[in-house]
Amino acid sequence: MPVLDGEQPKGHSDSQALPKLPVPMLEQTLDMYLKCMEHLVTPEEFRKTRAIVEKFRAPGGQGELLQKKLLERRDKTDNWVYDYWLEDMYLNNRLALPVNSSPVMVFPEQTFRDRSESLRFAAHLISGVLEYKAMLDGRALPVDYARGQLAGTPLCMEQYYRLFTSYRLAGLKKDILVAQKSSVMPEPEHIIVACKNQFFVLDVVINFRRLNESDLLTQLEKIAKMADNLDENLPSIGLLTSDGRTEWAEARALLIKDSTNRDSLDMIERCICLVCLDNASGVELTDTNRALQMLHGGGPENNGGNRWYDKPMQFVVGVDGVCGVVCEHSPFEGIVLVQCTEYLLKYMRGSPSKLVRAASVTELPAPRRLHWKCSPEIQALLGLVKNLDMDVFKFKAYGKNFIKSQRMSPDAFIQVALQLAFYRCNGRQVSTYESASIRRFREGRVDNIRSATAEALAFVKSMTDGKTSVPDSEKMKKLWEAINAQTNFTILAITGKAIDNHLLGLREIAQDLKMEKPEIFTDKTYQISNQFILSTSQVPTTVDMFCCYGPVVPNGYGACYNPQANHIIFCVSSFRESTETCSAVFVKALEEGLLEMRDLCCKWNMAAKSAEQKDPAARPVKNGSKP
Structure with a gap:
């Protein structure tokens, strides 16, 4: 049902009630593309x-035809x-999922006195998931x-x-x-529990009854005990999913030749989610090391x-x-x-753990381990490379409150x-990706805010190359121009008028029409524009956790960042091999740049206050005119 103006929805939004994503005007996208790239190439x-x-935009040319076809596609699709x-973005990408694609959310560090307490936490978490x-x-x-x-x-x-x-x-x-x-008759819902590199089926509905938290704990304890008694030399099949996508597809094709493996894969592929009961990592539990544990499990010798x-x-x-x-x-x-994990953590804090042990009406059937038949070819494929250089940094000098006090975003x-x-x-300066949500539109995902603007380049040059020669008033003017x-x-992106999705659509329509790829998409500048050497995202939370x-x-x-009132958490990653x-x-x-930007703003404020005392008309306006 459409949500009327001023009416609060009572349940889920009807995506059909939302507007369709617009197709930007061709002229606008091409002009913006040139503006975005002029200072990034020779x-x-x-x-x-x-x-x-x-040539692409000329009347009667390729651009006009592709734009027309894209508008037709808009009419026919959500x-x-x-x-x-x-x-x-994802399905054609052949890189391995861990590190290259899969983000993680790192929960606040927990203090467990023993494994029993960690299993209680897991049972409480599963209860929240359900x-x-x-x-x-x-x-x-x-x-x-x-x-x-545009809130x-x-x-x-x-x-x-x-x-x-x-x-x-x-x-x-x-x-x-x-x-x-x-x-019509769904099988009992189940979660897969990973423990000591083996996988166990935990049915969460038995005899049409959803397991309570006490029952979940009982089942997790059984799984942990079963894992303790297993041969340590059993194959770690989960490692195969950390390989490149083509390599994993080839390994999966080998696996499914055996019916035992097919059954095990089916149980994993149809589960609600996984709960991974990890061994102690054996490293100092800094934010950085906790992030690495989430991102790749510490490699095959650990929880990988x-x-x-x-x-x-x-x-x-x-x-x-x-x-996490x-x-x-x-x-x-x-x-x-973020919204899902915040709900779960608030659930766990606000809903006391319900672990009053009581005899079950019926004895719960034991969880079952998934079995694998591992050919020599599969054994040869098991492996993982660790190459990630992660730095989780909490910038404590100020947070979003200070920035807002400067009337800046x-x-x-x-x-x-x-x-x-x-x-x-x-x-x-290099092509930069910042994800912008386009969920204002039906089935909307993201587009790209191209943060490597000419205005940002002018500002950073004034702070580096012209550090001593450019006056603070000019630096402040350039900062405001970069912010604006x-x-x-950002506003263009969230309203469906950025350039990356549009250019992608034009490129793919050409392929659908079996046209020779237009020169605009084979040009070196287009390749440079899509090499996002700096990939960034703001992932704010209201609970003490962070994404990376x-x-x-x-x-x-x-570079993922989480702006809080008085600090900012940055998670910066790169590859050691580079x-x-x-x-x-x-x-x-x-850190140096953030401190310099704060100092510049403070000096500007002092200068503005001094100027205003001498002449009230001299106060600069908030949108960044010269002090």
Whole structure:
């Protein structure tokens, strides 16, 4: 049912009531593409690109035809870019999921005196998951509304309903995102529990009754005891899911030749989620090391095989208190993960653990271990490489409250600081990705805010190359121009008018029409524009936890940040094998830049106050005119 103006929705939003994602005007996208790339390529490369773009947009040319076909596609589909985007961003990507694709949410560190306490935590968590899933199944989740820029708009809720009903099936050339279909007589719902690199089926509904928390604990204790008594040399089949997607698809094809393996795979692929009961990692439990445990489990010698990366939700409960969620990213965005995990943590804090031991009406059947028949070829494929350089950094000098006091957008301010840090480390600017939600539209996922603006470049140069020669008033003017450019691009992106999805749609329509790929998409500038050496995302939380992920290119950085009132958590990642990156060096440059930007704002405020005392008309206006 459509939500009327001023009416509060009582249940889930009807995605059909939301507007369709618009197709931006071709002229606007091409002009913006040129503006975004002019300062990121050489003058010669740009001259060539401009000529190619002008040819593409000429009346009667390729651009006009592809735009027309894209508008036709918009009329026929709920969301013209969704399938193109999903395949381009995820399903066609052949890189391994851990580190390269799967983000994680790191919970506050827990203190467990022994394994029994960690199992109690796991039982309480599973109880919360089942409560949340019941709310999803009843379509009773309250509608999300946009916050930040253009706040108050209802958002598409469809991503939530994929949290526990999706599975990413590895393919030789392209993966498939499988949506589970409910049958007339569904089998009892189950969770897969990973323990000591083996997988166990935990039925959460037995004899038409959902297990209570006490029963869940009983079953988890049985699983832990069964795992203790297993041969340590059993194959760690979960490691196969951490390989490249084509390699895992090949291994899976070998596995399913045997009926035992087929049955085991079926149970995993149809489960609600995984709960991974991890051994102690044996490392100092810093935020950085807890993040690494979530991202890759510490490798095969640790908890790396205690995972199944194709499943969207894997809750990790480590006996040493390292807990969190690993998510397969293709079904939903980070904000959906945040909302779900915040619900679970609040549930666990607000709902006391219900572990009054009572005799069950009937003795619960023992959970069952999944069995595998492992051929020599499969044994040869088991392995994992550790290459991730992660630095979780809590910047404590100030948080979003200070930035707001400057009448600036915290997100835009932090994005400019990231540009300053990268320039300080590398002496150049690079294509930057910042995810922007387009959930205001039917089936909306994300588009890209291109944060590497010409205005940001002018500002960072004034703070580095012109550190002593450029006056503070000019630096402040350039900072405001960079903030405004970032904010304006953000508004374009969240209202469906950014360039990346549009260009992707034009490219894919050309392929659908079996046209020769237009030159605009084979041009070097287009390749550079899509090499996101700096991949960023704001993932704010109201609960004490943080999100992180790996870089998206071998010589790049992943930078996830969580702005809080008086501090900012940054999770910066890179690959150790790259000679061009170092997370610690980037973090140091980021800290320096944030402090310099604060000092600049404070000096500007003092100068403005002094000027106002002398002449009240001299007070600069908030949008950043010169002091």
